[in-house]
Amino acid sequence: MRKNVYFLSDAHLGSLAIEHPRMQERRLVRFLDSIKDKASAIYLLGDMFDFWDEYRYVVPKGYTRFLGKLSELSDSGVEIHFFTGNHDLWTYGYLEEECGLIVHKKPVTTEIYGKVFFLAHGDGLGDPDNKFKILRKIFHNRTCQKLLNSFHPRWGMSLGLNWAKHSRIKRIDGKEVPFMGEDKEYLVQFTNEYMTTHNDIDYFIYGHRHIELDLNLSKKVRMLILGDWIWQFTYAVFDGEHMFLEQYVEGETEF
Numbered sequence: 001m002r003k004n005v006y007f008l009s010d011a012h013l014g015s016l017a018i019e020h021p022r023m024q025e026r027r028l029v030r031f032l033d034s035i036k037d038k039a040s041a042i043y044l045l046g047d048m049f050d051f052w053d054e055y056r057y058v059v060p061k062g063y064t065r066f067l068g069k070l071s072e073l074s075d076s077g078v079e080i081h082f083f084t085g086n087h088d089l090w091t092y093g094y095l096e097e098e099c100g101l102i103v104h105k106k107p108v109t110t111e112i113y114g115k116v117f118f119l120a121h122g123d124g125l126g127d128p129d130n131k132f133k134i135l136r137k138i139f140h141n142r143t144c145q146k147l148l149n150s151f152h153p154r155w156g157m158s159l160g161l162n163w164a165k166h167s168r169i170k171r172i173d174g175k176e177v178p179f180m181g182e183d184k185e186y187l188v189q190f191t192n193e194y195m196t197t198h199n200d201i202d203y204f205i206y207g208h209r210h211i212e213l214d215l216n217l218s219k220k221v222r223m224l225i226l227g228d229w230i231w232q233f234t235y236a237v238f239d240g241e242h243m244f245l246e247q248y249v250e251g252e253t254e255f
Contacts (some may be wrong), residue, residue: 003040007236009207011229015050045207046085046121053090074100086123113240115202122208126190176210
């Protein structure tokens with residue numbers, strides 16, 4: 001029997017701005033456990049950690065339940081695809097070698113059950129914010145990454161987690177701006193432009209914006225933004241024929 005493919009993003013595990021981080025991680029792990037027999041693949045589309053930076057002999061404290069569950073699923077034959085976001089891009093082999101994840105540092109176009117998917121975290125795709133563009137270039141610069149890793153892990157992790165906390169609490173209630181309309185959402189604009197030169201794609205799926213969005217951009221093309229695992233606990237599931245955008249409610253997950 002054909003198994004489902006799942007997509008989720010933006011848990012921001014370890015965030016200093018989240019009141020009950022252990023409860024949040026456990027909820028995510030319970031969801032993953034609930035789908036372990038239904039899934040052929042799981043795509044984690046970025047920012048699963050609020051800040052993740054690997055040192056040669058040291059990895060960030062915590063996340064043991066989450067990483068353990070991912071390892072268990074990977075060992076059982078479920079493909080786990082991990083997309084780096086703008087908060088957790090400092091990964092250098094640990095997740096692949098120790099947890100069996102397939103790590104993607106750029107958008108991916110792939111075929112799933114005969115449909116073509118464009119998958120990305122979403123940062124840097126059409127975003128007009130010049131400050132963010134500069135920060136993104138710094139974060140992805142290999143020299144800057146080496147400089148960050150020259151700090152003692154105590155200071156490097158503290159710097160990253162506190163920067164991420166400041167980034168979140170400066171927003172109202174720590175939440176993202178609501179849907180701004182198709183003409184103002186830069187991921188929608190990017191997708192519409194990308195479609196003009198790539199007419200083979202059936203689904204565009206993103207994280208990053210922390211909103212639930214499900215748009216039919218043409219008779220063929222559908223675009224989804226996955227929400228988050230901080231407030232919404234939303235995910236997408238593809239059964240080979242249909243795509244559903246769902247919310248995880250304890251004990252009530254249908255797909």
